[in-house]
Amino acid sequence: MSGPRWLEIAREELEAGVAEIAGPEANPSILAYHQATSLKATSDEVPWCSAFTSWCLERSFVTSTHSASARSYCQWGVSVSVVHPPEGAIVVLRRGEAWQGHVGFYLPGASQPNHILLLGGNQGDRVSVAEFPVDRVLSMRWPAGGDNR
Numbered sequence: 001m002s003g004p005r006w007l008e009i010a011r012e013e014l015e016a017g018v019a020e021i022a023g024p025e026a027n028p029s030i031l032a033y034h035q036a037t038s039l040k041a042t043s044d045e046v047p048w049c050s051a052f053t054s055w056c057l058e059r060s061f062v063t064s065t066h067s068a069s070a071r072s073y074c075q076w077g078v079s080v081s082v083v084h085p086p087e088g089a090i091v092v093l094r095r096g097e098a099w100q101g102h103v104g105f106y107l108p109g110a111s112q113p114n115h116i117l118l119l120g121g122n123q124g125d126r127v128s129v130a131e132f133p134v135d136r137v138l139s140m141r142w143p144a145g146g147d148n149r
Contacts (some may be wrong), residue, residue, distance in 0.1 A: 005060040005088065007105050010119050010127070013052070016073035019126035020044045033121060039068035052121025053090060053103045062143050070101035077141040085140045091118055093136040104130075 009019045018029045021044060030044035036054035050072065054064035065072035080089050089106040097112070104120025107129060115131045123130045 003088040006056040007060060009056045009059050010052070010105055013056075013121075013127045014119060014129065017126070018121075026088070030121075034068075036064060036066065037068040038066050041068065047122055049103050049120050052108040052127065053105070056105070057143075069099070070095075071099065071138070072101040073103050073141055074101075074139040077143045079106040080140045080142045082134070082137055082140050086142065090141045091116065091137060092141070093118075093132055094138050095136070102132075106140065 006070065016029070018027060020030065021027050026042070026044040030048055030051075031042065033048055033051040033055040034036055034041040034046065035050050036058050039051075041048070041051070047068070050065070050068050050070045053073065054066060057064040063085050065076050070092055073090050077090070080086060085091070085106045087106060087108055093102040097101045099122040101106050102120070104123065107119055110117045110131055112131060114134045116134055116137070117129055117131055120129050120146030121129075
């Protein structure tokens, strides 16, 4: 595997098949992700893309935003090039209302022009890889102070 440690951790969660559980039960992995945020939600149906991002970063000894808000990553770390982002860059997308968003980790290899691949949580109610239009990108970030691999 290549990329920073947080991306390796995210890939492990992808391979484990982490997904929401329908009904009143909750996936313990998703509840663990929520513990990386100040919200500390107790349901796997509470939006968890930012919790997943924070959990992966924290397990890599990189300080996250500790926020359940995807857009909290818009100003986190340092900005990176949208044209040539490094694998594992944190990508924030616009979604819905002005306060809403989505966050995940950049992967190279989108199959469509003007799209990017993200490995993220709460993509189809699971940890998955999905393509998104580039025009939804609000910010691409990297931890401040180096590559933190």
